Amino acid sequence: MQVTIQTFIGGLSLGAIYALVALGFSLVYRTMGLVNFSHGNVVMIGAYLASTFYISSKLPFAVSIVVSMVVTAAIGIIIERVLRPLENKDFDLMLIGTIGFGIVLEALAIMIWGATGQAVPSPVPAAPIILAGIRIRTYDLLVLAVAAAATLLLIFFLQRSKRGTAMQAVAMDHEAATAVGINVGRSNAIAFMLGASLAALAGGLVGPLLYVSPAMGGSLGIKGFAAAILGGFGSIPGAILGGVGIGLLDSYAAGHFQGYSELVTFLVFTVIIMVRPNGIFGERTVNRA
Amino acid sequence: MSRFTRSRFAVVWIAAAAAALALSACSKPGATNTTPTATGGPIKIALVDAQSGQLSSLGAWELKGAKLAIDEWNKNGGINGRQIELGVFDDQGDPTTGTTLARKIASENYIAMVGTAESAVTIAMAPILRDAGIPNITSGQSTGLVAVKSPFLFLNGPTSTTYDETLAKYVVDTKGLKQVAMITNNGSYGKGEHDAFLKSLQSRSITPLDDQVVTTDQKDFTAQLTSIRSKNPQVIFIGAEEVESGLIVKQARSLGITAPFAGGAPQGTPVYLSTAGAAAVEGTFVSSPYLSNDINDASRKFSAAYKAAYNEDAELHGAKAYDGTQILLTALKTSNVATGKALADAIRATKYKGLLGSFAYDDTGVGIFATAIGTITNGKLVSAS
Secondary structure, X not given: OHHHHHHHHHHHHHHHHHHHHHHHHHHHXXXXXXXXXXXXXXXXXXXXXXXXXXXXXXXXXXXXXXXXXXXHHHHHHHHHHHHHHHOOOOHHHHHHHHHHHHHHHHHHHHHHHOOOOEEOOOOOOOOOEEEOOEEEOHHHHHHHHHHHHHHHHHHHHHHHOHHHHHHHHHHHOHHHHHHOXXXXXXXXXXXXXXXXXXXXXXXXXXXXXXXXXXXXXXXXXXXXXXXXXXXXXOOHHHXXXXXXXXXXXXXXXXXXXXXXXXXXXXXXXXXXXXXXXXXXXXXXXXXXX | OOOOOHHHHHHHHHHHHHXXXXXXXXXXXXOOOOOOOOOOOOEEEEEEEOOOOOOHHHHHXXXXXXXXXXXXXXXXXXXXXXXXXXXXXXXXXXXXXXXXXXXXXXXXXXXXXXXXXXXXXXXXXXXXXXXHOOOEEEOOOOHHHHHOOOOOEEEOOXXXXXHHHHHHHHHHHHOOOOOEEEEEEOOHHHHHHHXXXXXXXXXXXXXXXXXXXXXXXXXXXHHHHHHHHXXXXXXXXXXXXXXXXXXXXXXXHHOOOOOOEEEOHHXXXXXXXXXHOHHHHOOOEEEEOOOOOOOOHHHHHHHHHHHHHHOOOXXXXXXXXXXXXXXXXXXXXXXXXXXXXXXHXXXXXXXXXXXXXXXXXXXXXXXXXXXXXXEEEOOEEEEOO
């Protein structure tokens, strides 16, 4: 029983990170109908920026993450700007364009920070909280709180603000949205910008949990992508549920299937997707090519 | 993925496949390997290692060590008045990429190869290099390298068996810690460590209390570590690469595991220490042929040169690559820049006193059979005596 609960807690904080990554994927997808394959690498860049400001410039941890979110938001805007001419013309090229951006970002990281990577010390004192034999790392609680707050802010923005509702409108029907005077290009740019900021937030938070290296985007990106699909690609609550789901699935599979855990995780994932092809909260809202 | 239709996927995949085909066509296997540059021009040596991807830190260290040795020789006038040219190739830690590169260095007339740091990649490349007659000094340590039985393959350090037997001898026999738990990954390195250490334990009639296997890409080890904690071991053997080992130890400490860890080469590296944090790795037993930069005059000279060249502290992998490259260059000199089998024989005949100890190669391609035990004390690896 103790093992079960401890495993649950272990899976939860990484699950929250996957959820943030999945949110970025979903946000861009629901707005533009585009899978941004460079997203994992944006997470990596965010992690590098946050950890560099935190370690080298000695900025407070929270400030480093915010600065890194601003910088990656700019990168997000640049990616969208470069791909914009292809919008509605050649979707495949656009898709490959995002893969290309991912490769460029990884190469840039190796040029700037080297191939070796860096470890990030935890910003909160390490002593875990012990509750009835279950140990909870204080940093995990911080990750969960920040991820929850970011999600709430995002939902508030999408549902309550004018710009957010405009983005929802574009997601539902971009031609009708254009007809009523919504600037689709700007809406896409905001989606990319927000997606990149969320990636930086995930990257910044995951730094002290893991190890920051140019290759970290790969596995985080794949898990985040799987999380988005599991929850229903394009769905905001789906991304959160999918992220936590993948985190927990991973954690329990590791305990029971040892070396085969990765295989089991993705087998279970495949079965769920076969039963529910649109994911848990999936609906066919996005129909734009 | 509703709108991401099948035909679109097909387009992407066909494009990717076409690109892959075009790339592989560039280095066709039948490319000629005529006696490479017998006289004149630079001596071409290839370094194949991961310069990108998960294992790139190993590749970066290797490159630095090998380059240091070559720069030293070049500064002293090269070999027989010829400069040595180092071609760097990125295998991404991937065996398939490795085989492509093996054909490439054969067709580009490289006469010898340094690397790789991954046994699996080296094993994949070995048959091609043997056919092309290119001697290879690898940094791998898997016993699988010996099993290849290639007369062109040499190791620049001891095999896993040596590492783990020395470790088991110290931990079990000397320290008397018989309650052992194991956590290893299922990659080629971790699997090799698992088997070698388990064998050493079995020869002492010890069954590990717990034998946990993780994947190479795993990030959360709570389930396995909680199981280990419940068995209450005196020492935990760890067989995984630097970063993953660091993460395992970090998470173990936050779960309240206080037992010391024990392991091979990765546990002696600065990456392991910084990933877990100095306090977490305190007391780790490390089996390594190169404990510190301060063992003797040779290591002090090497580490000073390394620091001057790269502004960072030298460590085991750089030292291994440096030794391996020195052996290769010495053999090139004694054989008057021979190639193929003559060069391989010259390497086998080379007796070299290096940073790791005294090399004397046997028929299996292993030149050194000893490691030393160190413990991490106050954030530094010091010799355990």
